[in-house]
Amino acid sequence: DAGVTQSPTHLIKTRGQQVTLRCSPKSGHDTVSWYQQALGQGPQFIFQYYEEEERQRGNFPDRFSGHQFPNYSSELNVNALLLGDSALYLCASSLAGGRLNTEAFFGQGTRLTVV
């Protein structure tokens, strides 16, 4: 079992550009959540995808969007990048839209640097 895999591991982008991050959930999981972890901070919830729909969203602007595919993998898109978007982006997978209090498994993250 490969667990949760994220790609790429590191990324450098310029202000104003757009970026797409990818996540494959743990085998058997159907729900993907995305988090932003700024340096020295705890993870902040961005949104959660279940059944190919955004089910919950944290306090993030519309520049942050996502998608879930039929195979449960997911993408996080960020438009019009700002320097403040520099962070570690974590993907977590779980079961049943998070309605069950089952463990969420995290990937190793994508380190995004905006210059």
Added chain:
Amino acid sequence: AQSVTQLGSHVSVSEGALVLLRCNYSSSVPPYLFWYVQYPNQGLQLLLKYTSAATLVKGINGFEAEFKKSETSFHLTKPSAHMSDAAEYFCAVSEGTGGSYIPTFGRGTSLIVHP
């Protein structure tokens, strides 16, 4: 609304000494509580979780935490620190509001272990 406060951004102990990482939570309903560990350049790994069963929860790597409702605390302990325990530790709370268990994370405590 749910929130978590982790007291102390850094905790330093000697190898073999007791580890105590403090976490206080705020929740309007009986909470679910978690401790995660993050090693450098890694994602988060669940150490243990409290889900309204036994108040003393045992986790992996010799860690345990005790839920104290009267003190709204969920402190993490380990009797004897190992060098390999050096990492960032995050406390998280979720209320299961709206049928979804999205955790809110604290800012983290960095555990430093001296030889």
